Amino acid sequence: MFAFILRRLAVAIPTLLLLIVFSFVLMHLAPGGPFTGERALPPQVLANLEAQYGLNDPLWLQIWNYLVSVVIHFDFGPSFVYPDRTVNQLIANGFPVTLTYGGLSFLAAVILGVSLGVVAAIWHNSWVDYLAVGISIGAQVLPNFVMAPLLVLVFTLWYRWLPGGGWSFNDPSFWVMPVIALSTSYMASIARITRSSMLEVLGSNHIRTARAKGMPEHRVIIRHALKPAMLPVISYLGPVFVSMITGSVVIDIYFSTGGIGKAFVDSALNRDYAVMMGVTILVGALTILFNLIVDVLYAWIDPKIRY
Amino acid sequence: MVIDQSKMQSLADRFVEAEVKGRSPWADARRRFLRNRAAMLGLTILVLVSLFAVIGGQFAQWSNEELDFSVMGQVAQMGQPSLENGHYFGTDNLGRDLYARVVQGTQISLMVGIVGAAIAVIVGTLYGATAGYVGGRTDQIMMRTVDILMSIPYMFVLILLLVMFGRSMSMLFLGIGLISWLDMSRIVRGQTLSLKNREFIEAARATGVSSFRIIIRHIVPNLLGVVAVYATLLVPLMILTESFISFLGLGVQEPLTSWGALISEGAGTMNYGTLWQLAFPLFFFVITLFGFFFVGDGLRDALDPKER
Numbered sequence: 011m012f013a014f015i016l017r018r019l020a021v022a023i024p025t026l027l028l029l030i031v032f033s034f035v036l037m038h039l040a041p042g043g044p045f046t047g048e049r050a051l052p053p054q055v056l057a058n059l060e061a062q063y064g065l066n067d068p069l070w071l072q073i074w075n076y077l078v079s080v081v082i083h084f085d086f087g088p089s090f091v092y093p094d095r096t097v098n099q100l101i102a103n104g105f106p107v108t109l110t111y112g113g114l115s116f117l118a119a120v121i122l123g124v125s126l127g128v129v130a131a132i133w134h135n136s137w138v139d140y141l142a143v144g145i146s147i148g149a150q151v152l153p154n155f156v157m158a159p160l161l162v163l164v165f166t167l168w169y170r171w172l173p174g175g176g177w178s179f180n181d182p183s184f185w186v187m188p189v190i191a192l193s194t195s196y197m198a199s200i201a202r203i204t205r206s207s208m209l210e211v212l213g214s215n216h217i218r219t220a221r222a223k224g225m226p227e228h229r230v231i232i233r234h235a236l237k238p239a240m241l242p243v244i245s246y247l248g249p250v251f252v253s254m255i256t257g258s259v260v261i262d263i264y265f266s267t268g269g270i271g272k273a274f275v276d277s278a279l280n281r282d283y284a285v286m287m288g289v290t291i292l293v294g295a296l297t298i299l300f301n302l303i304v305d306v307l308y309a310w311i312d313p314k315i316r317y
Numbered sequence: 318m319v320i321d322q323s324k325m326q327s328l329a330d331r332f333v334e335a336e337v338k339g340r341s342p343w344a345d346a347r348r349r350f351l352r353n354r355a356a357m358l359g360l361t362i363l364v365l366v367s368l369f370a371v372i373g374g375q376f377a378q379w380s381n382e383e384l385d386f387s388v389m390g391q392v393a394q395m396g397q398p399s400l401e402n403g404h405y406f407g408t409d410n411l412g413r414d415l416y417a418r419v420v421q422g423t424q425i426s427l428m429v430g431i432v433g434a435a436i437a438v439i440v441g442t443l444y445g446a447t448a449g450y451v452g453g454r455t456d457q458i459m460m461r462t463v464d465i466l467m468s469i470p471y472m473f474v475l476i477l478l479l480v481m482f483g484r485s486m487s488m489l490f491l492g493i494g495l496i497s498w499l500d501m502s503r504i505v506r507g508q509t510l511s512l513k514n515r516e517f518i519e520a521a522r523a524t525g526v527s528s529f530r531i532i533i534r535h536i537v538p539n540l541l542g543v544v545a546v547y548a549t550l551l552v553p554l555m556i557l558t559e560s561f562i563s564f565l566g567l568g569v570q571e572p573l574t575s576w577g578a579l580i581s582e583g584a585g586t587m588n589y590g591t592l593w594q595l596a597f598p599l600f601f602f603v604i605t606l607f608g609f610f611f612v613g614d615g616l617r618d619a620l621d622p623k624e625r
Contacts, residue, residue: 025465032469033477040481151606153557155564155577159584159595167588256472259565264584274473275565278480286477293470301468 011309018305022298029294030080034073037283063090086288091280097288100273104262107177108269111185111261112254115192119250123197124243127204131212131239132231142201149198154257157191158264175266188261196250203246208239237311244308248301255293346542349619356615362608366601370423378403379414381421382572388412393590407593410586418574419597425569426556426576426602429493433555434548436494441501442544446532448502449509460506463499471496472561479567489568493558497551504547508540542620549613553606560602576602 051059060066064075079085086097130142152160165187166174178184211217212235220230262271270289277285340348350356379385385404388395389412396408398415406415448459475492482488512518513536521531560577562568569575576598583595 021461021464022468025468028465029469033474036477036481147607147610150610151603153561155561156580156599156602159580159587162584163587163592163595252470256470259472259476260561263565274476275567278476278567281480283481286480290470290473290477293473294468297470298468 011306014309015302015306018302022302026291026295026298027077027081030077030291031073033287033290034076035069037287038069038072040283063088080291086291087284089277089282090284091277091282097285100285101270101288101292104268104270104273106179107267108255108258108262108271110179111188111192111267111269112258114185115189115196115257116251116254118189119193119196119200120243120247122193123200124204124240126197126201128208128231128236128239130201130205131208134209134212139205142205146198146201146205149194150202151195153195154191155260155264157194158187158260161187161191162264175264177265177267184267188265188267191264192254192257192261196253200243200246200250203242204239207242208235211235211239214238241308241312244304244311248297248304251300251304252297255296346619350615353615353618355611356619359608359611359615362604363612366423366605366608367427369601370420370427373420373423374417376405377414377417377420379417381413381417381574383413385412385414396591398593406597407591409582409594410589410591415594415597418579419601422574422576422579422598423601423605425573426559427605429489429559429575430552430556432490433493433497433558434551436490437497437501437551437555438544438548439498440494441498442505442537442540443532444498445502445505445507446509446536446540449506450513450528450532450536452510452513456506460503463502466496467499472558475558475562476565476567479562484567484570486569486573489559489562493555497555501544501547501551504543505540508543509536512536512539546613546617546620549609549616553609553613556602556606556609 064072067075076087079087084098086101089095089097089100126142126145130139133139162174165172172183172186174187176184217230217235220234221227225234258269259271259275261267262269263275266272270292273285274289276282277289385396385402385408387402388404388408392408392410392412396404396412398405398407404414404416406419409415409418444459444463448456475496478492479488518531518535521535526534556576559568559575560580563575563577564581566578566581569578579598580595580602583591583598587595
């Protein structure tokens, strides 16, 4: 197991470094620098600015410096548009918010999706099953950017139950709509995956044996069916996690929650390359880390896997 | 001697029958697909939406760029859907005809979906088939590259590309195309690995057909089923991606529009009582996704009956 983790790390770390270099080169290739505005700066000022940000160094040196400061010091440098703020501060402002509603959405999608799928599989072809399949098909075409306006329409404009935007760590009523909007379509996918894999497992030989020896049905399901049925779900968790972070862009814009998605879109509109790169790299690192965790979890649950 | 004509006829019929009786796997699949009610419903929806995109513009009484000055400034009261003033779907917030806009948005969203899936099919199939057929170290390197590309948060990179190189349709196609082929190449590689040791490939190799021709003439046609199913499921994903980016205002730019942009506009103004601006684009978006998912599932069930 330890060797397996090491081997996965050996792929993950170069990937991350490659991502950093890739986004840096991309930024360098882009037409127009951070200081090309509508009003041309005096040449002397421009030269000073470029010297301060190290833009006159050869490309390889710039990449090296950036890499060192990111990897060793976790320092993404100053923002190009707001010189008094560093990228780290901008990220640190938004990250706890994204983590809160993203984590809750993740839990909601997994718990509700798995329960729905399991229930549908146990009472296969009953009304519960049809209801679950109906919900999961319906929810599949409601991505976060469709759910968000619909939720605001119903719960804020019509019933006035929930605040239509903003964020507070102390008041859960601000969390409800972001979590529902973000988790619905993934809950549907997880329910579908769980249902079909659970159906397959319930028809397999070891379940028949367990039933034949008189084991109570709830124990059959919890002890023997659930674990193998979870394997396809676990391999789907990586994409779900990525989508939660990506979806935060929509959530932050639509509900003004102020997470890192907002920092990203703001910087995209301001052409604040330093912040864009910082967020992209951070998200990339989280993605890679999470995929690593999922792989390890998969290897741990599935006895057949070789590592 | 009199030959019994009717008996001869029935004998002749028997022979003809025996010839046509064998059903190919494709005919079987077609029959299963035609019997699947959800898939046929999906197919009907898709045909209707495509017709709407192609000839819907003929019925519009206003162009998509024209402002109707009679409703301007009082869109909530005057801009409602009505047959009398020719705005079947009402107007948008600037007084433009929403019907014409939805037709245009449908055209662009469908185009992005189909072009994105087409890039995925072409690049992914060739890449996956090459990696699988050549095997060895080449395969290792090619699939490692796919692994690495897959672990990149592509939506962020796509937005990065759009911001840095300008928000144009071609950049959007390029960006979506860059990421869409990854899954396809993996699936195709897996299929190729199982095909490559079959007799007919060996025969082709023994007669001295070049690797490239084997991939194009013998491997790729045998992958068609898997590729078709996956491509049908890929189109809605591409539409979702494009709509996501357009919703953020980073995708298709005015005067062009797409479902995502229209949904975003409609969502922005729903507070003023102009709900139809959200409802019409959302309706087309949702039914089209339904259609593609149903058809994709139906195709998969039809081509792979044991999976049910």
